[in-house]
Every structure is written in structure tokens, then in C-alpha cells.
Amino acid sequence: MSPALCAMCRASRALIIRPKNHQKLCKACFIAIFEAEIHHTITSTNLFSPGDRIAIGASGGKDSTVLASVLKTLNERYNYGLDLVLLSIDEGIKGYRDDSLETVKRNAVQYGMPLKIVGYDELYGWTMDQVVETIGKKGNCTYCGVFRRQALDRGAKMLGIKHVVTGHNADDVAETILMNLLRGDLPRLARSTNIITGDEMSEVKRSKPLKYAYEKEIVLYAHHKKLDYFSTECIYSPEAFRGSARSLIKNLERVRPSAILDVVRSGEDMARLVPEEVTGISQCKSQKISLSNADGGDEGAGGCGSSNGRSSGGEMAEMEKKLQQDEEAAGREVEITSVSSHANGQRHDRIGGKSHLRSRAQGDTGRKLLRQTLGTCKRCGYMSSQEICKACVLLDGLNKNRPKMEIEIDVEDEESSTLRRRMEGIALAAG
Amino acid sequence: MVDKQDLTTLNRPDPLCKRCGENPSTHRIRSEQVCQKCFGQYITTKAVKRIETYRVRGSAKVARKLLLPLSFGASSASLVHILDRHLQGQYDRMNRVTYELYIVHIDLDIDDEDRETSSMLLEKYKARYPRHTYSSIGLEEVLNLQIIDWNNLGLPHPPSTDPQKPGMERLKVLIRSIPSTTSRVDIISTLLSRLLVEAARTSGCECILFGDSTTRLAEKTLTETAKGRGFSLPWQVSDGMSPYGIGFSYPLRDVLKQELLSFCSLTTPPLTDLIIYQEPSSHVSSSSKLTTIDDLMTQYFQSVEENYPSIVANVVRTSSKLKPLSMDGTAACGLCGLPVEEGTDGIFGWGGDQNPDARPARENEHHGILCYGCSRSING
Numbered sequence: 003m004s005p006a007l008c009a010m011c012r013a014s015r016a017l018i019i020r021p022k023n024h025q026k027l028c029k030a031c032f033i034a035i036f037e038a039e040i041h042h043t044i045t046s047t048n049l050f051s052p053g054d055r056i057a058i059g060a061s062g063g064k065d066s067t068v069l070a071s072v073l074k075t076l077n078e079r080y081n082y083g084l085d086l087v088l089l090s091i092d093e094g095i096k097g098y099r100d101d102s103l104e105t106v107k108r109n110a111v112q113y114g115m116p117l118k119i120v121g122y123d124e125l126y127g128w129t130m131d132q133v134v135e136t137i138g139k140k141g142n143c144t145y146c147g148v149f150r151r152q153a154l155d156r157g158a159k160m161l162g163i164k165h166v167v168t169g170h171n172a173d174d175v176a177e178t179i180l181m182n183l184l185r186g187d188l189p190r191l192a193r194s195t196n197i198i199t200g201d202e203m204s205e206v207k208r209s210k211p212l213k214y215a216y217e218k219e220i221v222l223y224a225h226h227k228k229l230d231y232f233s234t235e236c237i238y239s240p241e242a243f244r245g246s247a248r249s250l251i252k253n254l255e256r257v258r259p260s261a262i263l264d265v266v267r268s269g270e271d272m273a274r275l276v277p278e279e280v281t282g283i284s285q286c287k288s289q290k291i292s293l294s295n296a297d298g299g300d301e302g303a304g305g306c307g308s309s310n311g312r313s314s315g316g317e318m319a320e321m322e323k324k325l326q327q328d329e330e331a332a333g334r335e336v337e338i339t340s341v342s343s344h345a346n347g348q349r350h351d352r353i354g355g356k357s358h359l360r361s362r363a364q365g366d367t368g369r370k371l372l373r374q375t376l377g378t379c380k381r382c383g384y385m386s387s388q389e390i391c392k393a394c395v396l397l398d399g400l401n402k403n404r405p406k407m408e409i410e411i412d413v414e415d416e417e418s419s420t421l422r423r424r425m426e427g428i429a430l431a432a433g
Numbered sequence: 434m435v436d437k438q439d440l441t442t443l444n445r446p447d448p449l450c451k452r453c454g455e456n457p458s459t460h461r462i463r464s465e466q467v468c469q470k471c472f473g474q475y476i477t478t479k480a481v482k483r484i485e486t487y488r489v490r491g492s493a494k495v496a497r498k499l500l501l502p503l504s505f506g507a508s509s510a511s512l513v514h515i516l517d518r519h520l521q522g523q524y525d526r527m528n529r530v531t532y533e534l535y536i537v538h539i540d541l542d543i544d545d546e547d548r549e550t551s552s553m554l555l556e557k558y559k560a561r562y563p564r565h566t567y568s569s570i571g572l573e574e575v576l577n578l579q580i581i582d583w584n585n586l587g588l589p590h591p592p593s594t595d596p597q598k599p600g601m602e603r604l605k606v607l608i609r610s611i612p613s614t615t616s617r618v619d620i621i622s623t624l625l626s627r628l629l630v631e632a633a634r635t636s637g638c639e640c641i642l643f644g645d646s647t648t649r650l651a652e653k654t655l656t657e658t659a660k661g662r663g664f665s666l667p668w669q670v671s672d673g674m675s676p677y678g679i680g681f682s683y684p685l686r687d688v689l690k691q692e693l694l695s696f697c698s699l700t701t702p703p704l705t706d707l708i709i710y711q712e713p714s715s716h717v718s719s720s721s722k723l724t725t726i727d728d729l730m731t732q733y734f735q736s737v738e739e740n741y742p743s744i745v746a747n748v749v750r751t752s753s754k755l756k757p758l759s760m761d762g763t764a765a766c767g768l769c770g771l772p773v774e775e776g777t778d779g780i781f782g783w784g785g786d787q788n789p790d791a792r793p794a795r796e797n798e799h800h801g802i803l804c805y806g807c808s809r810s811i812n813g
Contacts, residue, residue, distance in 0.1 A: 183654060183751060261660075268658040270783075321743075326464065329463070
């Protein structure tokens with residue numbers, strides 16, 4: 003049998019099976035189409051304007067390295083007129099960041115781009131290693147995510163840049179969509195599907211030009227372009243919901259390669275089905291939990307969390323506990339109201355009375371969380387929907403040398419290993 | 434079958450039922466140890482509460498007709514049993530009923546022997562629950578539906594209209610031409626729901642009562658999302674009017690799959706010989722060619738339900754909050770019939786479809802409107 007020819011140029015030998023649609027391509031055509039697709043994403047969404055200064059959130063990992071390389075190529079090829087800068091965050095994770103930051107420094111030279119490194123220690127007074135020392139390995143992704151979110155924006159602000167691009171890929175977006183379904187967080191699901199995130203009011207906007215690019219294709223591109231990237235993933239394990247969603251996505255991709263793109267499409271469609279009263283304002287139980295809890299994860303991993311499927315499971319156990327308590331509370335609520343309606347002897351009152359009581363109960367417990375209007379943090383002046391921003395709240399906890407989420411620690415002590423095994427079971431059995 | 438009991442019969446530190454305080458506890462409702470009777474009552478109440486809209490109101494009216502799709506699984510069998518008891522209760526009290534059930538089995542079996550088995554099983558239902566109307570419809574009947582324009586779907590091998598060929602043969606050709614196992618299962622379930630809706634319409638049923646458990650609805654939420662059918666979720670998991678003009682209702686939406694499995698052995702006599710048990714999903718084929726997205730999700734939620742039942746319920750609560758968009762400016766998908774917004778049909782021409790060069794040639798042919806999910810399953 004003669005070797006298969008590239009499905010696009012029909013001239014060279016096909017060497018690559020595209021992970022996305024199993025098309026057989028030669029190396030040159032794969033690189034060309036990968037770049038053309040990113041170009042299509044950028045132009046069809048009017049992501050940039052000539053003269054824009056863009057900070058590329060660079061971790062030294064494959065995603066951001068490919069993003070930097072592709073943006074440089076496209077900027078020159080199509081005269082985007084962009085001023086590209088590399089922006090790196092030093093979380094202070096020994097053995098992870100030290101080496102990857104060296105990679106970013108080499109990238110800066112290779113691509114001829116200026117580089118700015120911002121450290122957690124200078125921004126917050128805590129490195130991630132110190133955070134983990136204090137709170138343990140679980141829930142640390144929350145801290146890391148919240149801190150990084152601000153760090154990139156603050157770094158961009160220092161540079162006078164209004165637009166940060168990140169290396170989030172289609173797998174990350176799909177993972178976030180499934181994760182938010184599992185966590186019951188529709189507002190976050192809706193927000194995460196946009197290519198541009200960050201409110202119009204925020205000073206720094208965020209976008210993810212690789213939103214439709216498959217992780218596997220990013221790896222292939224990096225490989226064939228011989229890009230210099232750092233391949234070790236974060237040594238701390240991902241939060242349980244994300245870990246669970248991640249292994250689902252991997253299994254889905256194996257069963258049907260288009261599934262990643264299909265999940266992204268579903269997410270975009272579903273974002274428009276989220277009723278207004280749910281978006282932005284959190285009223286339901288599930289959102290209350292997620293807002294006050296595992297957070298900072300509007301979008302994908304972006305360098306955090308490993309894909310080795312290790313998950314603590316503690317977050318799921320904790321949410322289960324809260325939901326059960328809510329259920330019990332709701333059960334009690336109905337009983338009381340139905341008793342009082344018996345006294346009235348009026349059926350209509352029962353319905354009215356119940357919802358009235360329920361909304362009042364919610365107002366009492368969740369008032370602080372109900373309004374999400376954008377203001378600034380009283381402590382640090384950083385943009386926040388709360389009086390005190392998430393980072394400062396977490397910092398308060400850290401500085402008191404006391405973890406913010408006490409229940410989590412309890413759970414970890416007793417159950418962490420069994421839960422982890424269970425979660426691994428879930429992750430692996432599906433294979 | 435042994436594991437089936439695990440969730441509800443494990444640990445019994447307290448010998449007496451927490452609810453009635455009389456009988457020994459044998460089952461568990463979330464964190465409570467209860468007796469058989471209270472457990473059965475709990476399941477029944479959960480279901481009956483959901484169809485309260487059909488309870489007696491005011492003076493006598495004509496009973497409403499409701500279609501109940503029967504798959505012979507534990508969920509739909511339980512629903513038949515529960516509603517049969519409910520109707521018996523109404524009859525005993527007032528000598529009349531507020532609704533009637535039209536029980537429909539859609540036969541997916543390909544060979545005659547299997548069809549024989551399922552028609553015998555249906556006879557058992559008729560014998561045990563004689564009050565209701567029954568019907569069995571072969572899936573191939575879908576080929577006779579006027580509402581589907583088979584030649585306009587972009588199918589590689591549209592089913593021939595040759596009346597000489599048996600419908601079964603034509604259906605087989607159609608299904609075989611679908612590119613993957615996941616897509617075949619997807620198309621079959623799409624055809625199944627169209628048949629059900631048509632059966633409801635022609636028989637004058639105003640609503641379809643699906644037997645889906647909480648767990649099944651959670652599976653569906655993620656399965657449909659993974660198949661690019663996220664847009665259809667408001668009609669797949671929520672009670673309400675469907676775009677077909679027939680109501681969809683899920684009376685078992687507050688009952689977990691495992692709870693239903695326990696329930697089936699509690700009735701007198703047990704429902705077990707009325708049920709065809711699916712192979713446990715832990716035996717899902719290791720070949721990814723044969724595994725479907727549905728299998729993956731079934732397996733996933735089986736484990737989640739075991740450890741985190743409230744999370745399963747929360748997924749359903751969450752997806753049930755999605756609201757359908759207005760039907761203005763929509764066209765019905767040629768296959769599933771759900772409304773597709775103008776310009777959003779097919780798998781091409783959206784943000785995630787970035788390069789026409791990357792498309793295999795066949796798919797550029799012109800055909801009627803298809804939703805993203807149907808287009809994906811037909812085109813691979």
C-alpha cells in the first residue's frame with residue numbers, strides 16, 4: 003500500500019492524524035491549518051485592534067508557549083500591529099516555577115518580547131509553598147487561582163496594558179463547563195464560555211485565543227515547531243470537581259474526538275439559556291456554596307493542576323454535606339409551614355407562605371452574597387464585587403494562621419485517603 | 434444483583450424505623466434508617482406529588498390521557514406500579530379517576546425472537562395492571578412518519594422508500610450507515626422520542642410521563658452536553674410544554690436510581706419479573722470503539738450516586754434552571770424536530786468550526802435544517 007497523502011495538499015506524505023477530526027495531514031499543512039484556525043478565531047471575534055498592547059500570560063508551559071509563538075507568527079504575517087509582552091507570575095512553587103520561569107526567560111529572547119515577572123511574595127507576602135505549608139495540600143488551588151487572577155491583572159496594570167491573553171484551550175473550556183454543571187454553578191458556566199472574560203468595567207480584559215484549540219494539537223504544534231517549553235505540570239493536585247471533570251473530558255475525547263468541541267458548543271448555547279435572575283446574582287443554594295467555597299476557577303487550569311487524575315475528593319464530600327444539610331433544612335421548613343397552613347385551612351396560603359418563608363430565610367443567610375455589583379476592595383483597592391476582595395479574605399485567613407475553610411481540614415484528616423481512592427476509582431474505571 | 438442492596442441496606446445500628454418507630458429498619462433514605470413500608474411510601478409520595486396537577490379538582494371532568502413510555506427498565510416499571518396504585522386509590526375513594534394511562538413500549542429489538550420476548554413481557558403487564566391501555570410500536574414505524582423528510586437529512590444512505598422491503602431492513606441500513614456507536618445510539622434515542630411524541634399526538638394524550646430517575650436526568654444533562662445538544666436541555670430535564678406541543682413530565686425526578694432498584698423488590702409481588710435489567714455498566718466494553726458517551730456517563734454517575742447522592746440531585750436542579758429561548762426565528766430540526774435558531778444549524782459555520790478546508794467534501798452538500806447534535810451524529 004502506498005503511503006497516504008496529505009488530505010489538504012495531496013502532495014506530501016501524511017504524517018499526522020489530527021486529534022480533532024482524524025484528518026491525515028502532512029507536517030506543513032498541519033502547522034498551516036493550526037495557525038489559520040487561531041487566525042480565524044482572532045479575526046471572527048475582533049479580538050484585537052491595531053496598536054493594542056497585549057500581555058501574554060506566560061507560564062512556560064505548552065499552552066502559553068504555543069500562544070506566544072502563534073501570536074508572534076500571526077502578528078507578523080497578517081500585520082495585526084500588536085505590541086506583544088510576556089507576563090509571568092511566580093507563585094513560589096519550588097521545583098515547578100523555578101525551571102518554568104527559566105523557560106519563559108529563554109522564550110523572551112527567542113521571540114524578542116519583553117518579559118515581566120510578578121511574584122506572589124511581593125504581591126501577597128506569601129509564596130504558594132508557604133500557603134501549602136499552612137493549609138495543607140487541599141484547597142490550595144483555590145488560593146493559587148484567586149491569587150493568580152489578580153496577579154496577572156496587577157502585573158498588566160503595572161505595565162500599562164489593558165488586555166491579557168491566556169493559553170486556555172478547548173479542553174480547559176470544556177472541562178470548566180462540565181465542572182460547573184457538577185458544582186451547580188450556572189453563572190460561572192455562562193461566563194466561562196465567552197472568549198473575552200472580565201467585565202466591560204474592569205480595567206484589564208482577558209481573552210483566550212486558543213479557546214477552540216485541542217490540547218493534543220497544541221502539543222503536536224509545539225513538538226513540530228520544536229518550541230522550547232517546560233512540560234512538568236503543577237505538583238499539587240487539582241480540586242476534586244475539576245479533576246473529575248478532567249477525566250471525563252479525556253474519556254469523552256477517546257470515545258468521540260469531536261466531543262471536546264461539542265461540549266464547548268453546548269456551553270455556548272447553554273450560556274444563553276441561563277435566566278437573568280441566575281446570572282450574576284446568586285440566589286440558589288448551589289451558588290452560595292460555590293461562591294463561598296472553591297473558587298477562582300472561572301476558567302481552565304492554565305498551568306495549575308496535573309492531569310494525572312489525582313484528586314482529593316474533599317471538595318465533593320464537603321459540598322455533599324452542605325447540600326444534605328440544606329435538604330434537611332428545607333424539609334423542616336415545609337413541615338412548619340404546612341402546619342401553619344392547616345391552622346389557616348386555606349390551600350392557597352400554603353404555597354404563598356412557603357415561598358415567602360423561604361425567601362426570607364435566604365435573605366438572612368445569604369444577604370452578603372446576593373448582590374454582585376462591581377466595586378473596589380476596601381483593603382487593597384482591587385476591583386471586587388464584594389466589600390473585601392477574595393484575595394484579601396483568603397489572606398486574612400492565612401495571616402491568622404488559620405485556614406478559612408475549617409470543615410475541609412476536618413474532612414481531610416479522616417477521609418482524605420479513602421476519598422481519593424474513590425475518586426481515582428471514578429476516574430480510572432471509565433477508561 | 435448483590436450490590437443493588439448496598440446503598441439502602443448497609444449499616445443498621447438502629448433496629449427500629451426512624452419514621453414510624455414500629456418496624457425494624459431495613460432501608461435508608463439519605464441519612465435515615467427506615468422500614469420497608471416507610472421506604473415504599475417515601476418513593477410513592479415523591480412520584481405522586483409530581484403529578485399532583487392531575488389530582489381531583491372541582492366537579493367531574495373527563496379523565497386526561499397521559500402517555501407512559503415503558504422500556505421494561507426498573508424506573509418505568511416502578512412508575513407504572515406507583516401510578517396504577519394511585520389510580521386504584523382514586524377509584525376506591527370516588528369511583529372515578531382523573532387521568533388514564535396509555536402505556537407504550539417502543540420495540541428496539543432487531544430479531545423476531547427478541548420481539549417475541551418483549552411482547553410476552555408486555556402481556557404480563559396487561560395481566561397485572563389491566564386498567565390501562567397498552568401498545569407496542571416497532572422502532573421501524575418511524576420510517577412511516579410524514580414529519581421526517583428522510584431524503585433531506587444529508588444521510589449517506591437515506592432509507593429507501595421501497596415498500597417491498599420490510600421496514601426493519603430499511604431501518605437497519607439507516608442505522609448501519611451512521612458513523613460511530615455513540616452516534617447510532619444518539620440517533621436511535623432521537624427516533625424513539627419522535628415516535629413517542631407522535632404516539633401521544635395520535636392517541637390524544639396531552640402529556641408524556643417519562644420514568645427518568647434523578648440519576649438518569651443527571652446522566653442526560655452531561656450526555657446531551659457532551660453530544661453538543663446543550664441547547665435542548667430545557668426540554669430534556671424539565672417538566673413543561675415541549676416544542677412539539679405535548680407536555681413532558683418526569684415524576685420520578687426526585688428518586689435516585691438505586692432507590693428505585695430497591696423499590697422494585699419491595700412491592701407485593703415484586704416487580705422483578707417485569708423488568709429487563711441492563712448489564713451493569715461497570716462491564717462497559719474496554720474498547721473505545723464500542724463504548725458510547727451514554728455508557729461513560731451512566732458509569733460516572735453510578736459512582737457519584739454511591740458517594741455523593743446530593744451532588745447528583747444538584748446537577749439536575751441546576752440544569753432544570755435553564756430556560757428555553759423564544760421560538761421566534763427558529764426552524765425545526767429535520768431529524769429531532771427541536772427548534773434551531775436561524776444561523777445556528779449544523780456543525781459548521783460557528784466559532785468552533787474554523788476552516789472549510791478541514792471538512793470532508795461530502796458534508797458541504799446542501800440539505801435541510803439540522804440541529805448541531807443531529808448534524809454531528811449524521812456527519813461524524
